């Protein structure tokens with residue numbers, strides 16, 4: 213199909229092949245939105261690509277609600293057609309972790325009730341507990357959140373089991389901890405995660421010497437099945453509506469690491485961090501992009517390879533580093549385009565060098581369409 217110039221600034225003499233051999237992956241915060249406000253040109257850029265049938269996906273370290281809910285919000289805010297096949301957010305890969313579906317997991321961060329619903333109703337986890345549920349059942353577990361109890365009580369759920377160290381058989385035990393989104397109550401979340409990681413095999417209310425701190429009592433239980441800790445988003449900073457970057461989930465992660473180090477006198481903290489810039493996240497995203505491209509054109513033959521993907525981002529450490537380091541199993545080349553509308557501060561040396569630095573998302577699409585010829 214011909215690329216019809218939608219916007220005079222996009223007028224180009226480009227006449228692309230039937231199925232474009234290039235596509236886009238767009239970061240969201242600092243590229244398309246600042247908090248919930250669309251950035252100038254975001255609608256036009258996406259609309260142009262849709263009119264020109266150039267495939268794109270949205271790839272964000274954000275999260276905190278279901279993919280369907282977030283995509284509906286984005287489609288409305290950006291006034292473009294989107295579907296969940298075009299969308300990857302921080303905790304999307306958690307949905308594949310079926311080994312925890314019948315276990316008891318602690319879900320931390322974001323609005324507790326929203327994240328609990330995502331884990332249960334959208335990802336299939338059957339026993340999901342949040343720090344909000346725990347502090348409503350045991351307010352003394354973190355006394356400093358008593359001032360928030362009335363709010364937590366509006367959605368807290370009863371615990372599947374009580375805290376009962378005297379009889380572990382019917383005591384609350386966690387098999388894994390998932391940080392779904394940016395923690396709101398860092399104190400409550402950190403103290404509950406600490407309790408679970410210092411416990412004997414995940415039994416809340418117990419203590420173990422497993423973590424190398426012999427001063428901690430060892431109840432002598434099995435110590436091999438300590439609960440695993442998963443973070444969904446490594447971002448130390450992100451671009452919200454404030455004019456300077458704000459601390460993200462990576463800020464909480466670093467704060468907790470300091471706490472862990474102090475409490476266990478340097479014991480190693482085992483954790484897994486998902487999200488950009490990591491290879492598995494980009495592989496997952498390319499899989500979604502290829503599936504979307506196939507759906508867009510009904511078929512994609514061997515002579516319609518996806519040769520190049522343009523990653524458009526505002527954060528050198530997640531968007532740019534991830535695209536630069538990504539090794540595509542399909543042989544596509546990823547180029548990184550850094551914008552001045554988010555975390556990256558114009559005029560400074562980015563911590564990871566992009567293919568190109570441009571002003572905003574419209575300029576990014578213009579540059580890429582020319583580069584792709």
Ligand code: G3P
Pocket residue numbers: 239240241242271272273274275394445447449450451460461527
């Ligand atoms: O919590 C959201 C923040 O980490 C950044 O999201 O869209 O810029 O990857 P995004």
Ligand code: MG
Pocket residue numbers: 239240241242243451525526527554
């Ligand atoms: Mg961003």
